[in-house]
Amino acid sequence: MQIELFENPYRPGAGHMPPYLAGREQETGEFLELLTQRTILNNVVLTGLRGVGKTVLLESLKPKGLDKKWLWVSSDLSEASSISENAFAQRIITDLSVVTANITLKKKVNVSGFGDGTEFVNVSADFQYLSKIYSETPGLVSDKLKSVLNAVWSYLNQTEIAGIVFAYDEAQIMSDHRDKDQYPLALLLDVFQSIQRAGVRYILVLSGLPTLYPKLVESRTYSERMFRVIELGRLSAVESRDAIIKPLEQANTPMRFTEESINLIIGTCGGYPYFIQFICKEVYDILLQRDSTGNDATESISLAEVAQKLDRDFFSPRYERLTDRQRELMEIICEVREADTEFSIQDIVSESKKTEKPFSGSHVNQMLSSLINKGLVYKNRFGKYCFAVPQWVNFLKRR
Numbered sequence: 021m022q023i024e025l026f027e028n029p030y031r032p033g034a035g036h037m038p039p040y041l042a043g044r045e046q047e048t049g050e051f052l053e054l055l056t057q058r059t060i061l062n063n064v065v066l067t068g069l070r071g072v073g074k075t076v077l078l079e080s081l082k083p084k085g086l087d088k089k090w091l092w093v094s095s096d097l098s099e100a101s102s103i104s105e106n107a108f109a110q111r112i113i114t115d116l117s118v119v120t121a122n123i124t125l126k127k128k129v130n131v132s133g134f135g136d137g138t139e140f141v142n143v144s145a146d147f148q149y150l151s152k153i154y155s156e157t158p159g160l161v162s163d164k165l166k167s168v169l170n171a172v173w174s175y176l177n178q179t180e181i182a183g184i185v186f187a188y189d190e191a192q193i194m195s196d197h198r199d200k201d202q203y204p205l206a207l208l209l210d211v212f213q214s215i216q217r218a219g220v221r222y223i224l225v226l227s228g229l230p231t232l233y234p235k236l237v238e239s240r241t242y243s244e245r246m247f248r249v250i251e252l253g254r255l256s257a258v259e260s261r262d263a264i265i266k267p268l269e270q271a272n273t274p275m276r277f278t279e280e281s282i283n284l285i286i287g288t289c290g291g292y293p294y295f296i297q298f299i300c301k302e303v304y305d306i307l308l309q310r311d312s313t314g315n316d317a318t319e320s321i322s323l324a325e326v327a328q329k330l331d332r333d334f335f336s337p338r339y340e341r342l343t344d345r346q347r348e349l350m351e352i353i354c355e356v357r358e359a360d361t362e363f364s365i366q367d368i369v370s371e372s373k374k375t376e377k378p379f380s381g382s383h384v385n386q387m388l389s390s391l392i393n394k395g396l397v398y399k400n401r402f403g404k405y406c407f408a409v410p411q412w413v414n415f416l417k418r419r
């Protein structure tokens with residue numbers, strides 16, 4: 021058997037489509053339901069921890085949206101695009117023009133000497149044309165952007181197209197900049213809210229880390245009514261099993277994991293898709309090597325070694341970036357009951373009283389803010405703190 025021909029099917033890596041997308045039927049159903057709204061009242065926030073599968077779910081929704089006759093405008097947001105209102109408007113127009121470039125709009129032009137003096141000509145709704153509408157519209161950035169979005173809709177409205185999905189990933193990067201008097205996030209919310217109210221069928225789908233939704237609400241409180249939050253969680257045991265075994269069944273490989281290995285992997289991964297891809301890829305390689313050395317490929321494997329690799333590649337780099345005092349704080353949080361779910365400043369302060377160098381409430385508050393900036397912690401909807409990295413507490417306890 022030429023073992024090296026059996027390419028490893030697993031895909032650990034940000035945004036890499038898994039060989040088999042397990043679960044997520046409910047979230048997909050909820051999204052498709054929102055596409056049936058006549059007037060768009062609910063937009064979508066797709067949120068969850070690192071590596072839970074937001075990007076690949078979004079990607080998998082695209083063909084489903086296209087099937088329902090929606091156009092799909094998408095991109096990843098970056099700090100650069102949210103630096104100013106104008107930069108952000110340019111981002112939207114650029115993304116929009118990618119899908120509208122092959123649409124032909126009828127433009128009114130004035131001609132002198134004939135009839136009532138107007139005539140219609142065909143123009144392509146490409147970037148140049150949309151930019152022209154933008155720059156020729158007087159007023160604020162929001163007026164200009166609305167005018168572009170409305171111009172495209174006034175055409176689409178007469179066609180079979182149901183509307184446009186504006187899908188933005190990494191949306192937690194967006195911020196308003198009070199100091200510079202630039203409010204790109206508020207611009208996005210204001211513009212969409214206003215055109216949706218006027219009946220334009222454009223739906224916003226913003227995907228990002230759990231900090232996203234609080235940021236939207238902070239920018240515009242009406243975001244609470246404007247968005248439906250779809251929270252991506254862990255996969256169930258059954259879904260995890262699918263994510264583990266289906267790729268082998270579908271791929272051209274004789275490799276199979278034993279029941280014992282499968283259960284071990286399910287237990288170790290805790291339902292986190294990135295961990296499943298990572299560990300399965302490693303285990304597959306180990307089995308492949310064993311097989312090529314003549315051993316039974318279905319032999320059970322020891323996960324300890326693989327889990328160590330996950331610690332080294334995924335968790336440790338994040339831990340290394342912490343200061344000594346932050347590490348001490350982490351250890352204290354670990355002792356808080358249910359720290360894996362959520363914890364409060366008060367929880368930490370009382371736990372820290374048992375140690376030699378206790379933390380004051382204001383010190384904890386300040387340290388949590390810097391951990392939020394490092395992307396390790398976030399504040400949930402109920403004002404409690406949570407770890408943004410899955411299974412962080414387990415990792416700390418293992419150390």
Ligand SMILES: Nc1ncnc2c1ncn2[C@@H]1O[C@H](COP(=O)(O)OP(=O)(O)OP(=O)(O)O)[C@@H](O)[C@H]1O
Pocket residue numbers: 031032033034035036037038039040041042043044068069070071072073074075076077229263293294295296297
């Ligand atoms: N439902 C699923 N079934 C199997 N594997 C999945 C599933 N969802 C995601 N994965 C895998 O998990 C990994 C992470 O997915 P993805 O990059 O979409 O996560 P994310 O939530 O966007 O993470 P980040 O917050 O870092 O952007 C990828 O390797 C992907 O193939």
Ligand SMILES: [Mg+2]
Pocket residue numbers: 034035074075076189
């Ligand atoms: Mg992602």
